[in-house]
Amino acid sequence: MEDDDNHAKKRKQDNDHDDDHDDDDPSVLWERCQQSHKKRVKKMKEEKDNLQNEIETMNNSIVGSTSAAAAATSNEDVIIEINAGGKIISALRSTLTLAPNTMFTYMFSGRWEESMKRDDNNRVYLDHDPDLIEIIVNFLRMKKIEDPTKPVQSPMVRIEKRNNFDYLLRYFGLADFFYPSPVFLPLDTSKIDVVQHGSSVTVTKSDNKIKFRKVTGGKKFTFVACKPSLNATSDEGSFWKVTIDVLAGNSWLLLGIIGHLGASYNSHVDPTSYGWSNASQVLHGGFNRNGDSGWTTFTQGECLHFHLKSNKLTMFSVQKSKKFVIDIDTTVPAYYIHFNIFNAGTMLTLEPLGEDEQTRMLEN
Known part of the structure; x- marks a missing residue:
């Protein structure tokens, strides 16, 4: 029995000795390095694919948000109350979402309203100049019933507020909708x-x-x-x-x-x-x-x-x-x-x- 134990210890010592020699063998070291590199590359590729899938999912969600929300609310043109800097403004969802592909439309499309800031009465709160928000909403109201033969005139804003109004339109993505770029130059x-x-x-x-x-x-x-x-x-x-x-x-x-x-x-x-x-x-x-x-x-x-x-x-x-x-x-x-x-x-x-x-x- 004692002889068997001695033989087992000797075999283990011989194996450990062989491993020590492997660590000094360049070919063995190179093989181990290659295997480690392949594992790292595979892991990085998996992480990249996962990230790309997340980005595509997010983009699809954003692009489809307006149409999805519109489908969800097509039979429910609800009235939305806005607290604009203390002034209460009410408008139909279809009015607030009239300008396509704009942040203003996304905000009121129904998809992200729960995440928007609210006042104590659960109204959507916009921390902006109430006069300018009211101009925006009133213009959208008029555009909604616009006669193509008599286009609605772009809003005229007092000169002291014009720069702030332009900034707000850019912020909401409404600048081109409110003031379309000229279609022709030179005269066509x-x-x-x-x-x-x-x-x-x-x-x-x-x-x-x-x-x-x-x-x-x-x-x-x-x-x-x-x-x-x-x-x-x-x-x-x-x-x-x-x-x-x-x-x-x-x-x-x-x-x-x-x-x-x-x-x-x-x-x-x-x-x-x-x-x-x-x-x-x-x-x-x-x-x-x-x-x-x-x-x-x-x-x-x-x-x-x-x-x-x-x-x-x-x-x-x-x-x-x-x-x-x-x-x-x-x-x-x-x-x-x-x-x-x-x-x-x-x-x-x-x-x-x-x-x-x-x-x-x-x-x-």
């Missing part, structure tokens, strides 16, 4: 939609030109505007050309810009109206500055070049070889090409201003 007549008060002016498009002709209404003001808005903030600004083909009875005609697409038939007195009439009038924010800058009147056949840039509207008369300039209100969110026509029979042509004409206008 194929993309222009004409807005008018009534239907007394016919519109004909051809060869990158638009012809306007007042056919009915007799001696009555008619408001005409072109959307989308002009770009006044780019390096070049916006250029366009108007030719007075027929000036019926040498009557009233206003050419210029306006910031209000819902203006009435006498749009020349709108506070966002700027331009020149053939009654020696210069309209500045709806007010007449008679004879300002030496302006007199339009004539039949006259060709007029316009340029809107920053805070200035410029008109150059080819026939008079003279430039006229009006300072405009830069707090108005957007401006549109604007006509006001009085007598039936008056005809105008709108077209882009050529590059050479633009250059000459800037140089003069």
Whole structure:
């Protein structure tokens, strides 16, 4: 029995001795290193795959959140109460989620409302200027019932709050929804939609030109505007050309810009109206500055070049070889090409201003 124990101890000592020699064998060490490296690589790959799966799950959750919430609440257009800095504002969920793919819509979609801050009465609490939140909600209300032929005007905010309002829109992802970027620059007549008060002016498009002709209404003001808005903030600004083909009875005609697409038939007195009439009038924010800058009147056949840039509207008369300039209100969110026509029979042509004409206008 004792001999067996001695033999077992000797075998263990021999094995331990062999292991000590293996530790000195480079090939054995290399093999062990390779196996260890493979295990680490496998573990890292598994962790990477798990992380990627988590990221994809999260992205799918975010992308599908609005549609999923809408499906869950499609038959339940609930009223949501908001405590905006102490002011209580109520609105339908469908109103608050009108602007697609925005943080504001995600907030009120129904998916994350439980995680939003609440006041003591369980109202959603927004720690922002209540006046600005109310402007946002009221604009969404109007957009919800918008008539495509009379687009809702972007909100006008007092100048002392305009920077804060712009910041808030960017924060909620609403900036492009409230103030869409201009669709064209330079002027692309194929993309222009004409807005008018009534239907007394016919519109004909051809060869990158638009012809306007007042056919009915007799001696009555008619408001005409072109959307989308002009770009006044780019390096070049916006250029366009108007030719007075027929000036019926040498009557009233206003050419210029306006910031209000819902203006009435006498749009020349709108506070966002700027331009020149053939009654020696210069309209500045709806007010007449008679004879300002030496302006007199339009004539039949006259060709007029316009340029809107920053805070200035410029008109150059080819026939008079003279430039006229009006300072405009830069707090108005957007401006549109604007006509006001009085007598039936008056005809105008709108077209882009050529590059050479633009250059000459800037140089003069």
